[in-house]
Amino acid sequence: MELDVQDIVAWIEKSNENIQANKEYLTTLDQEIGDGDHGINMARGFQEAAAKIAEQTYTSSADVLKDTAMTLMSKVGGASGPLFGTAFLKLSTAANGMDPISYETFTNGLEEAVNGLKQRGKATEGEKTLVDVWSQMMNYFKHETDFHAETIAEKAKKAMEDTKDMMATKGRAAYFKERSVGSIDPGSASSFYIFQALADIVERRA
Amino acid sequence: MELDVQDIVAWIEKSNENIQANKEYLTTLDQEIGDGDHGINMARGFQEAAAKIAEQTYTSSADVLKDTAMTLMSKVGGASGPLFGTAFLKLSTAANGMDPISYETFTNGLEEAVNGLKQRGKATEGEKTLVDVWSQMMNYFKHETDFHAETIAEKAKKAMEDTKDMMATKGRAAYFKERSVGSIDPGSASSFYIFQALADIVERRA
Amino acid sequence: MKKIINDPNQVVQDMVSGMAAAHPDELKQLFGTTVMVKKNAPIANKVGIVSGGGSGHEPAHAGYIGKGMIDAAVAGEVFTSPTPDQIFEAIKAVDSGAGVLLVIKNYTGDVLNFDMAAELADAEGIAVDKVVVNDDVAVDERVSRRGIAGTVFVHKMAGAKAEQGGSLEEVKAAAEKTVQNVRSMGMALSPCTVPAAGKPSFQLDENEMEIGIGIHGESGIERKVMTTAVDIAKELTDKVLNDFDFSGNVAVMVNGLGSTPEMELYIVNQKVQSILAEKGITIYKTFVGDYMTSLEMAGCSVTLLKLDDELKQLLDEPSQALAFRS
């Protein structure tokens, strides 16, 4: 299966829907082990990204992903703005001139995204950050050969839930030390909604 | 009946006891139609006055009353400090060289006190201030010929309660206008406790 | 009641010593009193200015001590006028022979206690005069209006005039002109708790606000349904504008009552400025911050001061007071 420009546009739209629907929940998660702005930040950023994309007609997936990246970068703020911005920028670079996007291209993009996130955030797996979701998804994508809606959503959910038992060593949650154990990482939850949106697009496509 | 120096000392002590016992109530009254410090102010002032008087042996009632006046003046603050200070200062002046204090001397003192209060406070009867209690008490004293414990207490209580239906036109309570109706004036309540203490002394004497 | 204090009955003493310890180059505490005096007072040939009132209005009043503003501040108990003996000590400490002006807020207690202190000073041959600040338009009758945030401008103008070498009469005239030209109106979102009382002075529901609040934790003139910053700014500003003709130049003060974030004060200011602009009133200078507070009360007040050339010039004079630098 391949994803065309319309699918990528739909992905961003659906991601926005998921984030908006779970804005309060994300904020609650961030109140537990952060400063309580994550839902607000992500909702503001994705709203703007979706609006920006709705304004235009795209012929290249890379452009959609780049506009998303730049909008997140300039509208989200906080730790998550530059991080999600980086992830989508890397996806965009990988997609450049590759329309429609093959499974392999998408997987390459994911790998670049994970590298970018780790570099920006100076974080690695197991530190209870969104890296945990993106990295597990990359591993999963690498071991498969095609998009499977149901397992994408399942895997992302599991990766998010796995952060619950971790102790944070990066970001604000790290100030809480042991007390950070038992809460889901907010950035991982947003990441889950993004992959859940992807799963939806894949399903619709199938 | 006459009041000697020991009676006057006992009066101040008993006034202090009454004020301390009703400190919170006085503050609550002042929270309704003032700034909520009246009980605190009066308790601080009378505590100091009683302490000052306990330190010394007096041979003149005027001195007891003067020390009370000066202590109230320098320790109470607010509107009530200078007012109660003035009242006791006038009582002291009237008592000067008149030990033991006759009913007539006391009544003269009360009259001077009321004049002093009216002058200082630029207030008259019916403005829902302590003037209402002191003035009614003066009138009552003028129509009697000797101290009567029970009626002193009754009259003072009634004078205090009469302030409930008045609308304040002086002091902080005046800001509340119509809304000041329905609450007892805090300064009148303290004044009642002072006359109630006097009644107790008279009773003990009898 | 949750407060960072030791003994509720010692808060004023503790505050005053903490303040003296913090600013040894600017302030000194008069021994055995809660009077704070400018370090180098009395200043030869300068009229001394004494202000004060209950505590709980910080930075008022000691924060306004400094070159170009006041010389001494008398701190009463929380929300309680200070006593005549303490005020008298302040007067003596700042009198250089040029006389002393008392800046009094129009509360029975303040007026009575300052008046008695003035009588004591008089008896000792010190020239004293006074102005009574009554800027609060929440109260209808001018004679019973409270002194609130406008007092800060009175400190500023009197202080500048005194610094310029004005006589007691001239300093009083500048202060009096300020009193005549300043109006304020306040509102609150929440009450405050006097430490020794231990409980808040009144209760407000989540959707209520008090309009026409003073600065002593008392409830206001009217209870209303909570609304937006724009509506609040409009209500306060209109009330002030309706009371006096402010056409020409004004100084604006958006004052926080204690726990209102500066963010909210600036949001209010945005609307205040646009209302004044619409009316063609020229804003000469704006002050936004906590200038005259009520402990931890949430809320704000809007003050306008109409400026003529003299007041403009006095406003522009430098001030080195801790809470009012210009």
Next chain:
Amino acid sequence: MKKIINDPNQVVQDMVSGMAAAHPDELKQLFGTTVMVKKNAPIANKVGIVSGGGSGHEPAHAGYIGKGMIDAAVAGEVFTSPTPDQIFEAIKAVDSGAGVLLVIKNYTGDVLNFDMAAELADAEGIAVDKVVVNDDVAVDERVSRRGIAGTVFVHKMAGAKAEQGGSLEEVKAAAEKTVQNVRSMGMALSPCTVPAAGKPSFQLDENEMEIGIGIHGESGIERKVMTTAVDIAKELTDKVLNDFDFSGNVAVMVNGLGSTPEMELYIVNQKVQSILAEKGITIYKTFVGDYMTSLEMAGCSVTLLKLDDELKQLLDEPSQALAFRS
């Protein structure tokens, strides 16, 4: 949630325009941004200083703009680091060719966004450097310590050095020396509410306090039973003293988190000063007030800065920032 605001999502925009309206002689807002810049920036031959962070810390950061302090402040959403594009605009607005120093508080978000802005500036050939403030001893590991009230001293020292004509390297060195010598510790009595979130970040009982609080409404390192000002001052000061050798001269800051009455801050200061006196540490200067806040949070922090001759001299230089006059 009870706040004097209009739209919870517009508080930063509203605040910034209210601020620009209040101080037209001192500040200008960069068109279409929430960046506030010194009116006459860039100053020829002077290193520019850009600070910023989430909003809700007022007077930080725009209150520190002024001669002798910083040149621009970037206001993010409430408690949210500002974005690289806005920071980049600030850098461009203050660069006179002498280079720009970024003062960053050590939060992932701030570091990431300022770093990206620095990369953008680099690409345009602007010389930029940075210091990362990490004064909060509540966090054990130095590398992950937050930047809190100590940031104000970093603004002061860097600003004074830049005003003296220091090169970017020298300005950075002064800022870095300040970072190395400053430590803070905070506590809270009550949480605060981010307007867009609508509910408080955590709950505290009437007899509880949070020790080791940051400035973003997050809960602290430890929850304890509420105690006296003396105990609180001791706990905060001891923690700071145990982290670093402050023998010699220090500057002290007792900072309010937003709704703590100045009275309480001075009461805390009283004890802080006596602890330092006992240890033979000399207090060169003391600052008491709301310098780095968390909206309407109640609580305070204690900051100590060890001073050598250079830092003393930089501290003494005049500052005309609205929230820090000296």
